[in-house]
Amino acid sequence: MSNNLNQKVQELPAGDFSRALKGDIKINVGPLLKHAWDITPRILLWMIGLFIGVVALSFVxxxxxxxxxxxxxxxxxxxxxxxxxxxxxxxxxxxxxxxxNELIMAPFTALFIMVALANVANHKPNMALLRAGLAQWKSLVLLLLVKMVMILVSGVLLSWLFFLNTTLAMALLVGFGGYIQLSLILAIPLILDRRLGVKQAVFGSFIIVNKAMFPVLMLMILMFIIILISVIPLGLGLIFTLPMMANLIAVIYHALVGSTIAEHPALQTEGVR
Known part of the structure; x- marks a missing residue:
């Protein structure tokens, strides 16, 4: 049984880590969004299975x-x-x-990105790959703590604005919180794929995303709009669009940094459908 996925979808050219850090890689919004859409159906069952598992764990x-x-x-x-x-x-x-609850769930929700990384590299995910992802739980939990602290510190620093203008203060808090989330969007892939430490992943993601901020921001805005549309009327579209979100993050990562997940030992064995 081949470990490769169906090759009908055109392979996405890989980026380069060092060039991405310098801002030398340019990405186009349309092709990346289309690629994320095209590759989502082939791992939809894996994503649904993960979602059921995460919901069950949350319930417990x-x-x-x-x-x-x-x-x-x-x-x-x-x-x-x-x-x-x-x-x-x-x-x-x-x-x-x-x-x-957020800290406990962090390693499990990161598995969606792990599956997406394998998908964008045209490889079938398998249980060994998921176990390898969970093995990074310490770094994933620490990354979430770093995000929380950064958002908390920004909230404290901006809190004085509430005495001047509440609306402005709230807008800045939401905007800065969104900026932090966007800037660290590649931190999880860097930990899972490159096995970087949290500090390196945070700085790497921050630098790379800010060098390509406009296309990354446009991709996330368009993805958010797609998710909003998919909620109508019964939210059934989320079955497709939420996995697509994970795939889009993996696509952005691969286009900028270049995924090495195909070299992972877990993918050198026979794939699991």
């Missing part, structure tokens, strides 16, 4: 939280939960649990 975690924090009990109405939070001063606990 919520049940565990319900044992220790009453506000997570499904037996309570939203009004009762809100009243219990205020009466028992559990807002801090709720925030802690939310952060804990």
């Amino acid at each position: 975690l919520q049940e565990i939280y319900a044992v220790f924090i009453p506000t997570y009990s499904t037996d309570l109405t939203p009004e009762q939960q809100a009243a219990l939070i205020m009466e028992s001063n559990m807002i801090g606990s709720m925030i802690t649990v939310t952060l804990l």
Whole structure:
């Protein structure tokens, strides 16, 4: 059984890490968006399977939280939960649990990018590749912490603006938070594919994305519009567009940096359909 995917989709030219850091690689919005669209159907079942697994894990975690924090009990109405939070001063606990949940889920949600990286390299994902992705859990969790700290620090630094203009302050907070997320969009692929440390991945992603900010921003805006449209009327389009989002990140990464995932030991074995 071949480990390669169907070659009907034209192969995407690979970028170069060092040239991307210098800003020497130019990418075109239309072809990359089309490529992400074209390659999504062939790994759709993998993405759906991962989604079911992540949702199931999240459900189990919520049940565990319900044992220790009453506000997570499904037996309570939203009004009762809100009243219990205020009466028992559990807002801090709720925030802690939310952060804990995000940290636990980080390595599992990163697997969507791992599958997309294999896809963009025309390779079938397999369980060995997913296990290799989970093995990077420490770096993935630390990366999420770094993002949270950066957003928190920016919020603290901009908080004084609330005394001058609340609307402006909120706009800047949202804008700066979005800028951080966009600038670090390649950090997960750099960790999973290049096995870089968190510091190198953060700086690498920040430099590369900012060197190609306009096309990357346009791609993300168009992808966001596509996702919004897919929600209408019943949200069934998300079955396709959310996996496409992961593929688009992998496509941007491959076009700028050049994926080396094809050389991964997990893909040197027989592929799993």
